[in-house]
Amino acid sequence: MTRSGSRPPLRILLLSTSSKVAGRLSRALGQISDDVVFDSLAFEQWSAGDQRNVPADLVLVDVESSAAKPAVEKLLADPERGPVVALAREPSDNKAREWLDAGMAAVIDHASLDDSNPGGPAALLIALARAERQRKDDAAEFQRSLADSYDSRERLESQSAEMIAMAEDLERAYRLADDSSRQAVETARRLEGVINTVADSVLIVRADGRIEQANPAAEQAFGLKREILLGGPIDALLPGIQLRRDEADDRGSRRSVFEWQARKHDGALFPIELSVGSLRLGDDHFEICVARDIADRKRAEARVRELALSDPLTKLSNRNAFRARLEDAIERSRRNGKTVALVLMDLNKFKAVNDNFGHPTGDALLVEVAKHLKRIMRKSDTVARLGGDEFALVLPEIDGVEGVPPLLGRIIDAICEPMVIDGSLIKVGASMGVAFFPADDEDVEGLIRKADLALYQAKATGESAFRVYDRQLHRQMRQRKTLEDDLRLALARDEFELHVQPQIDVQATRVIGVEALIRWRHPTLGLRKPNEFIAAAENAGLIGPIGQWVLGQVVNTMNLWDRTGEAPLRMALNMSVRQLGDPGLVDAIRDCLTKARISASRLEFEITETAVDRHIDPLVERLTALRGLGVGLTIDDFGTGYASLAYLRRFPIQRLKIDQSIVRNISKSEADADFACAIVDLAKSLRFGVVVEGIETQNEADFFNRIGCVEMQGYFFAEPMPIADFPKWRRSFEARRVQSMGRGRARIGR
Numbered sequence: 001m002t003r004s005g006s007r008p009p010l011r012i013l014l015l016s017t018s019s020k021v022a023g024r025l026s027r028a029l030g031q032i033s034d035d036v037v038f039d040s041l042a043f044e045q046w047s048a049g050d051q052r053n054v055p056a057d058l059v060l061v062d063v064e065s066s067a068a069k070p071a072v073e074k075l076l077a078d079p080e081r082g083p084v085v086a087l088a089r090e091p092s093d094n095k096a097r098e099w100l101d102a103g104m105a106a107v108i109d110h111a112s113l114d115d116s117n118p119g120g121p122a123a124l125l126i127a128l129a130r131a132e133r134q135r136k137d138d139a140a141e142f143q144r145s146l147a148d149s150y151d152s153r154e155r156l157e158s159q160s161a162e163m164i165a166m167a168e169d170l171e172r173a174y175r176l177a178d179d180s181s182r183q184a185v186e187t188a189r190r191l192e193g194v195i196n197t198v199a200d201s202v203l204i205v206r207a208d209g210r211i212e213q214a215n216p217a218a219e220q221a222f223g224l225k226r227e228i229l230l231g232g233p234i235d236a237l238l239p240g241i242q243l244r245r246d247e248a249d250d251r252g253s254r255r256s257v258f259e260w261q262a263r264k265h266d267g268a269l270f271p272i273e274l275s276v277g278s279l280r281l282g283d284d285h286f287e288i289c290v291a292r293d294i295a296d297r298k299r300a301e302a303r304v305r306e307l308a309l310s311d312p313l314t315k316l317s318n319r320n321a322f323r324a325r326l327e328d329a330i331e332r333s334r335r336n337g338k339t340v341a342l343v344l345m346d347l348n349k350f351k352a353v354n355d356n357f358g359h360p361t362g363d364a365l366l367v368e369v370a371k372h373l374k375r376i377m378r379k380s381d382t383v384a385r386l387g388g389d390e391f392a393l394v395l396p397e398i399d400g401v402e403g404v405p406p407l408l409g410r411i412i413d414a415i416c417e418p419m420v421i422d423g424s425l426i427k428v429g430a431s432m433g434v435a436f437f438p439a440d441d442e443d444v445e446g447l448i449r450k451a452d453l454a455l456y457q458a459k460a461t462g463e464s465a466f467r468v469y470d471r472q473l474h475r476q477m478r479q480r481k482t483l484e485d486d487l488r489l490a491l492a493r494d495e496f497e498l499h500v501q502p503q504i505d506v507q508a509t510r511v512i513g514v515e516a517l518i519r520w521r522h523p524t525l526g527l528r529k530p531n532e533f534i535a536a537a538e539n540a541g542l543i544g545p546i547g548q549w550v551l552g553q554v555v556n557t558m559n560l561w562d563r564t565g566e567a568p569l570r571m572a573l574n575m576s577v578r579q580l581g582d583p584g585l586v587d588a589i590r591d592c593l594t595k596a597r598i599s600a601s602r603l604e605f606e607i608t609e610t611a612v613d614r615h616i617d618p619l620v621e622r623l624t625a626l627r628g629l630g631v632g633l634t635i636d637d638f639g640t641g642y643a644s645l646a647y648l649r650r651f652p653i654q655r656l657k658i659d660q661s662i663v664r665n666i667s668k669s670e671a672d673a674d675f676a677c678a679i680v681d682l683a684k685s686l687r688f689g690v691v692v693e694g695i696e697t698q699n700e701a702d703f704f705n706r707i708g709c710v711e712m713q714g715y716f717f718a719e720p721m722p723i724a725d726f727p728k729w730r731r732s733f734e735a736r737r738v739q740s741m742g743r744g745r746a747r748i749g750r
């Protein structure tokens, strides 16, 4: 390729109505090059006929003229035309981009046609014209070359290389031009190619907050056509956004990413993640906003949060959320001096609903309860389900405690109303305990503990009720706790003792057995009876080991008495409900009897009647297994509880033990005496043996003897006594019997 100086000069044509502009440009071009021919035509001249054939390597159009538009259209429509450059007065970047979009090669500002700046636009024009000339030359030469050796591959490759070099020249020519608006436009052009293909919304914003450019993704995201977006305030799409910062920040590019709310065409807000970068093109500042719609992500996050903080069944807050809200409420109250109420709630008889109607119905009931709670509580209150049938309420910022009891009353009333669930009419109740911050405790843990104590007391009433925490209650609880702690040590310290109380056959006037009764010799409180510590032992999970200890003592005593020649006796042990629930119970008893070589028939277990009204099937199973060992079974304290006789018939028991409260009442009225008779008749008709406990007087002994009871136990015969005292007592009892027989009167007792 040749670029000899003998080539014809470059031709640049200006279409303008201003001779002043033509003069300035001519001077500028002349200053930097002597092989440029500069022509200037008015639009009318150019459009009239063959003037259009004026040869030009580059046409410059003064677009400020009203006549420019048709000329530009014609020029751009001509495939053979050279580069067309727009000459404009202070063109906005928007406008400049439009021209570039239309196909113009560059945009030059009138103001830059300054004699003092000859290298500016003139150099650009010459470079462009030269590139165009080169293109034409090269194309011509290419054609010639192709014709010369169209079958030569090397030639083709060489031609390609030439073309590439030409393109590089062209780029170099562009770079020569240092016109800042030219650079800005080029940069904008490159950017445009990228942003039109990205999936995120891209908005280029001018320093005045107007949108300079928007990509197709932005049109779609905001639901607005590009024409409407462009030139509009960014504030309309990103309400409240402040993109410009102080000048110092504008040096170089900066980027920041944050979340913001964007507004769609219909006013709907949606969350975005916004990345803002700053761009400086010459003297112009732009902010490039890249917005990503994060509504889906937000929904997913909300769902995760909901799962983490809400109870899936009732949609109430869960335990985690409850704690957080309580902590928050307490924190706020520390500042504003207001009161927080914490309410813990339990449903009454909920287990029976699950047992009788099934878990789906139980769940539906919990949902109903949740609805009641939400309806009654304020929006600012927290309603939580902690698990099972346990609920919690946090009432933040209340002015006083007076409003709380009526509110709790309303909740109880609502929950106690029978509810129709899955076609069944179901009635449950609720117990609630309340504690207040800061009056009752000053931290979360303490407050929960205190509301829980109050709840415990409410439940103890056996009916639907609420209790407000009080110190008295707390003291009782502390005492119970101390008792439990002491009990834990009692076994290790060997503080338990076994006492026995004789059981008498009053007709044969002889001792037929003993009931083994545990005593606790407390280091400071003295000798304690079972009713003072068995419930605490059950609560503390100590009833199993204590039961084992009693059994061990009983078999040891039997062995001792066997060795010392005591006549064999039936020994009765009391069995707690909790003990019956222990799956290892039967094996433990069998092992104990086998090791001690004691016949099971000499043992009798007394089961409390109140234990017999629930979980009937597992209980029957366990008692049957016990009975299978060969031990006797008695229902203790009969006549006080409400065990159904129908249930009793399913138990493998031999005996009922009439409670002492019935004995106590026989002398009060005829009706009470009749009741005692009826119970004894009932027991006999069911073919159960009968033992009467708590006989304290001759009258009582005589009464039960008359109605056919012969086995008795009570202070009238003997108080419970240490095991060691029993053989002596027995000898003395039998000696008296012999004496009374001698006097001809069967008088028994002490």
Ligand SMILES: [Mg+2]
Pocket: 515, 574, 606, 636
């Ligand atoms: Mg008993």
